[in-house]
Amino acid sequence: MTNPIADVLKSETVLVTGTNTTENHPIFANYLKEAVLKHGTKILVIDPRRIDLVDYAELYLQPKPGTDIAWINGLMHIILKEGWADQQYIDERCEGFAEFAANLEKFTPEYVSGITGLTEAELRAAAKLYGQAAPASILYAMGITQHTSGTDNVKSLGNLAMLCGNMGVAGGGVNPLRGQNNVQGACDMGGLPNVYTGYQKVDVDEVREKFAKAWGLKADDLDAAPGLKLTEMFPAAADGKIKAMYIMGENPLVSDPDLTHIEHCVEALDFFVVQDIFLTETAQMADVVLPGVSFAEKDGTFVNSERLVQRVRKALTIPGEARADSEIIAEIATRMGYEMKYKDAAAIMKEINDVTPSYGGITYERLENGGLAWPCPDVEHPGTPILHVDKFARGKGLFFAIDHQPPAELCDKEYPFVLSTGRVLSHFHTGTMTRKGEGLNKVHPEVKAEINPEDAARLGVVEGDLLKITSRRGAIEVKAMLSDRPASGVVFVPFHFHEVAVNRLTNAALDPVAKIPEYKVCAIKVEKA
């Protein structure tokens, strides 16, 4: 996020898109509600799903799934024509405007209406609500990114924010909501194939030299080419290029798209190690399973959506013979001839401080007094709650000219429905944690497919009937829940439930840059089972 969570209290308008905030980020949703109820903030929801936040919204638009670039460009077309753009901001702080503006020409309300199914009046009202507000914030999550056009969707939202001068101001910004406790941290720490910690690129010589030195290696010991992304690794296994995999605390055999294919890939591996706290669907396929520990049994730090680094503290003794994950990693490295030894988590953080400029000043000592937002280069620095104040990190904000592109898989006669996947309030990701106890299962015991009552009536389906949902890749059976959240023609199924693994259906088509799968759109057939 470019701005802190509490910033929405200062926003005049908040555009909420591709995030079911009340269920997936309930505490953030508190702030949105407070903004509406106590500060008169107006919420504009644009989402194919009629999420609960719509009840608090000033305006709600329900576009067809997979048409984000079209409506974003459509809003910008209107904003520009009406003179609501912040020209001074654009001139002073951005570049690439002319080409970008030329590209918007064709996105007339009429044209956009044809793609998105939104009326021209809706588009105009939405453009006004965002375009005339100062400041206005944009919130998004996986509903924007999990598309083959995910990267372009995000860039388009960036365009919109810059167009109206909303970047680098309190109450503005473009704010992706992070879905997992430490997604931000895993990225910050270099858990990505192209960067070390703090987004230092692996293909930059000086960077490699620095890390080699810090890690007691020669620069040549470090791989200079970016590695494979997750979504590329499994196909590479099937091709025989990847022979062994080491997975720590992930469950791709429920979470990844086109599961049947993933299973074949994993079977092709020579050696497969999984480190986890449960014998997950993924761990069951491993050659060796190493028992790690839960967040309650270790010290460390997590980074939240606001880039705030906060402490995790050990509260329990480690069960049985399980070992701290860092200890296991260090042991394997040492046994492979590369010695790793750390006294405790604080010692690891010390090393992170040393090699990561943006984490330079984030020490355990300071974290005792609450979180710190990076960049925080030294121990005197107070942290950086808002990014891009006064100037963009890269210098000038770059406008991108982006065209609409349809989703990878379109509906046809055989597969007339669109399937979207996502989460529900009471469960988390692949359910490895939330489905282990009684409590949350009492609240949300079983998976249900949300289907519009109109569609249900047409299919002769009533609440609780079993549906058979088929895509080009597989089929599942799931109980129906009649709901006006999805528009007619769209079915929503959460992915927490391994017994009804919706990812048997999803399309592994990827965004070309971020390699994110198109979880939000695939073509399906729906029948009464």
Added chain:
Amino acid sequence: MAEILFSSWGGEVVDNRQKDGQDFEPVNTVDLPEYFRQDEAVKALMGWYGIVIRDPETDIVDLSRVYIQEVQNKSCGKCFLCRIGTRVMAETLERICNGQGKSEDLEILKRLADSIRESSKCNIGQSGPLPIIDALEHFADDFAAAVNAKKSVTPGTYHAKLTAPCMDACPIHLDIPNYVECIKEGRFAESLDIIREKLPLPGVVGRVCVRPCEEHCRRMNLDAPISIKFLKRFVADYELGKGKEPEFTITPSEKTGKVAIVGAGPSGATCAFHLRKMGHEVTVYERFNEPGGMSAMGIPDYRLPRPILREEVDRIERMGVTFNYGTTVGKDIKLSQLEAENDAVFIAIGAQMGTTMGVEGEEENYAGYISGVQYLLDINQGRDPYPEGKKVAVIGGGNVAIDCVRCSFRVAKDDVNLIYRRTKNEMPADDVEIHDAEEEKVNFHYLTHPVKILAENGKVVGLRCVKMELGEPDESGRRRPQPIEGSEFVIDCDIVVPAIGQTMDLSLLEGREDVKTTRWKTIVVDEVTKQSDQPKIFSGGDCETGPGALITACAGGRTAAFNIDKLINGQPLDYSEDDYFDKFFSKVKVFDPAEDIGFLGGRERKELKMLDPDTRKFSNAEVEQGFSINDAMAEADRCLRCYRVATVKV
């Protein structure tokens, strides 16, 4: 003359118990009616302000029991002391009345009464135990006897009611403390539901109500009344802004029928709303092509934007009421036909005609002479009634006169004069309206009276006036204005707009005799049931009361609806207990402007933002900008929640 035996009302104790009838001291703090219903003499009253006893046979202990039980029933339960404390008091008194009193009971009652009174959150608890304290003090012997007697008391007959000063003052008796509290708590939809139980036009009334409630707001005794009107507007606007369609549930009466309503103004619309909610088939006939009657056509857009009014009436239409616009009853369709085809007819045609001043030149049909009502109708329909004219003289001191002057700016008249024969103090128009007109730079000519309309070639060229001075008070209590001899002068103008009053066009009655009318051309109906001498015909609004408040017209429509329902269901149109309490409280005042509340005040009343007077006066944009959420909640928080209970022994 039934004298008062004992009174502690308003803190002034008059005790005539030991005196002969002729020595009775009079009671000045309250005017206790002799009768509740025609056949029920008022024997005693116990309420928020004390005790009044007329009948020596009154059992004070039983009266206290009934009264505190009623207080307990009405306690909202939101603060500890009132919720549980009044219960303990009620059970204790119940026990005493059952002959099971204990010696410590009276002490418990006194201590609790003090604590509840001193610390309750709202006025139910603050006022509730007060008469019990009076009773324990002045009737100690009776209580002691009751505790010691150990035998049951014979219960009497009582009427009890919960009211509040604002609620009582409101002609339609909106539950103001309740809906204001909802706003304070952010429950805007619930607040609106409470308003709509009685009033389907919160957005309209929230803009143009003359707000008798605020004149009876107890907060006034501390600092300033709360802004009840604009809080109502706030919740209405909040819903409209969210584009939410309210849900109205229709609960059909046992028998449903057909009703025709003449006039789609506030009274007709309210009547239609309630009849429809009771499942009746309702058709409304309206001579204009849009709803609202005089409130739409007569109130300028800058005060009441027409989309608001249209939407609120359209919602009634969407409930299943048929609206026939552009249909004049009496011309396009006969009243007799409506009577024949329906189970009842409600006439709410308003006061559509201007009255004349009786000034020389008025009958000449000069170009530039236009009645106030017509002037507003034209402007509100987007027409300049007399484009040639530029200088306007409006005569009158009411809200219509103010509307006329302020509207004049909005059709680009730059020289606008208002002529009123008394001073600003006597002006009946709303103070806020007068203030706004002053801001917009209307020339006010007080103590001025028109004498002759001057004309050349059939066109108005001026108005000869005379200066006035105030003499002796007249029957209305206002000092009568008298002309000052030799003070005549001429106001240079080319438009003269008399706005001194309105009257009714009752031609639809075609002179029939079974529906009586008054000499002021109003329709005679029973003041409570709204039924005329012709049982099928009801009437309400201005054509019943004469030109009056919009909320009164709504109240008339609502009352008529319930009585029409009774008629259709073959039930007698009896007065209800509430109706009798209305009469009762017109004597026993619910609001005492002199009351010392004993609270710390000083909390500022939130005012609305206004458009700038210099630019707004030439536009039809709404002048008052509604409350923000924060301001609305803060304003609602000023409410003292002055609920109070009265128990009448008959």
Added chain:
Amino acid sequence: MVTLTIDGKEVTVPQGTTILEAARSVDIRIPTLCYHDRLNPIGSCRMCVVEIEGYTHPMAACTTPVDDGIEVVTSSERLTRIRQDSLKLILVNHPLDCPVCDKGGECLLQDLTFEFGIDQLEYQAAKVERDSQYASPLIRYWPDRCIMCLRCVTACQEIKGIGAISIAGDGYGAQVVTVDADKCQSCGECLQVCPTGALTEDLSRYKGRTWLIERVPTTCTYCGCGCQLELNVQNDRIIAVTTKDGVGINKGSLCVKGRFGYEFVNSDERLTKPLIKRDGKFEEASWDEALDLVAEKFSAIKGEYGPGAIGGLTSARCTNEENYLFQKFMRAAIGTNNVDHCARL
């Protein structure tokens, strides 16, 4: 700014400050029960009544804004009587089941009863049977313990914007009910603000005593909000999750997962020994055995196919420190950039 005196002490505070806030700013304690820092003043308990010189009526300090020059008195015989009566009236029907109440030891009503020395009750009223069931299977409502302070109602409305809880009935029979079970999201905001044991966490009933629990502050393991919470630990088990008001982004709120989704930690299904698959079946192994096997296999594959034949997935659920080590392991020990995690899923 407004200047007033409280118990003779001069206080200057901004206009709009309540008497209670003004008093707190100079460390004068006025007893409160329904007042909660995160909520707009409710004014149901009347414990905070104060007297103001020149005004006959005591005023609730929590709802009354200060005024220039007023002289506030926070304790007197009259105020003590009112406060005692308020407590006594609550206790008329409040069960004295403190020994089995999960809130025992941290109950505001207990504390105030103690403070005001309520040792006898002269008031009596018949008990109203309340049978309303709380909507959520995770939160238990004990109607008899409920003092109707309305904190839960207010919190559900003001903080969650939901309004799932309301009051039904009037006067003595009034009680807290869920308006609409579908609206309740089991977030436990009501639990968090309840001053007594009227709302308790139903997962941890009778599992611990407040004075024996250790509360370890940490960060939630679910979504990216990063809520600050406290693991309530007794006998090396998590028996509840609570949070401190005003701390972290959540400021005292949690969601259903954060508050109730802790059972997995204590699950019997937790892995406690390394497993090695032999003939398609897992067998428990010693650490040395497992670690040596992994190190050998990785070394062998690296030797045969090069470091690029090994891929690693680190975790968006692990700590920074673990992620750091994992990527360091892949890059330094294995020698590949084939490291990623499920940020995209």
